[in-house]
Amino acid sequence: MPVEMPKQLGKSPLLEAVFELRFEPAGPAVGDLLPGLLYSPLKAEYPQLVPLPMASIPREMREKRPELLYQASHRLTGGSNSVQVGDRVISLSSAAYPGWARFKDMVEFLIEAVNGTGLIKQVDRFSFKYVNIIEASQTEQQLSLLNARIELIGKLPSEKGFRLRVEREDSGCVTIIEIMTHTQAIVSSTSKEVSGLLITVDTLRPGIDRAFLTSPSGLLEEVHSVAKDTFYSLLTDATLKRLEPVC
Numbered sequence: 001m002p003v004e005m006p007k008q009l010g011k012s013p014l015l016e017a018v019f020e021l022r023f024e025p026a027g028p029a030v031g032d033l034l035p036g037l038l039y040s041p042l043k044a045e046y047p048q049l050v051p052l053p054m055a056s057i058p059r060e061m062r063e064k065r066p067e068l069l070y071q072a073s074h075r076l077t078g079g080s081n082s083v084q085v086g087d088r089v090i091s092l093s094s095a096a097y098p099g100w101a102r103f104k105d106m107v108e109f110l111i112e113a114v115n116g117t118g119l120i121k122q123v124d125r126f127s128f129k130y131v132n133i134i135e136a137s138q139t140e141q142q143l144s145l146l147n148a149r150i151e152l153i154g155k156l157p158s159e160k161g162f163r164l165r166v167e168r169e170d171s172g173c174v175t176i177i178e179i180m181t182h183t184q185a186i187v188s189s190t191s192k193e194v195s196g197l198l199i200t201v202d203t204l205r206p207g208i209d210r211a212f213l214t215s216p217s218g219l220l221e222e223v224h225s226v227a228k229d230t231f232y233s234l235l236t237d238a239t240l241k242r243l244e245p246v247c
Helices: 030-042 059-064 100-117 217-233 237-242
Strands: 014-025 048-051 072-078 081-086 089-094 120-135 163-170 173-187 192-206
Touching (some): 014 100, 030 072, 030 081, 030 100, 089 100, 100 217
Antiparallel strands (some): 014 089, 048 072, 072 081, 081 089, 163 173
């Protein structure tokens, strides 16, 4: 990991940043009530309220199937940002990351709005997920961009179809790291197609007290720092240099 992390990157590889809050609802129909209650305080930033396919699935079925518990049923959208709402989850995603200070303000505003509904009984966890693609050619050894040594049966693995998922614990957080070579995506803010090495860092903070809803700033900073440290720790010095760090 670099001794001093840069303030920003001239060539940011970030495609999307997502904040997610999972909770225990105060009642059985919270997923139906939350979108409407949140629309009033959020409509200036997210003027469009759109039902998602999950909204058409009967609540009894959603409650019985664990894979559906944390799926969003409605989305509020505004430009490159959106808020997703479900029975036990709310999230904020940004496809044009405005920087940590502004993103944190957006998260805190959302938490305040959610807390104001009175529909959250207990917070289960929250997380920050950052999806990045470091651009690289098809002929480049993309795994060499990582500060990692990966062997399979004593040999370097083939990069064709390579995918790796690992978990690590640090500072009370669990971070899920996913690596995939030769990935293609569209940058939504520019409609540009990029390809290269996918690095996803998803840092979760479980065991959250309900007091988080009224004073989230400190924990948000801590978990963001873990996610940021993890990402930069994954890069070699040469990889960081190609991203044009600004210190």
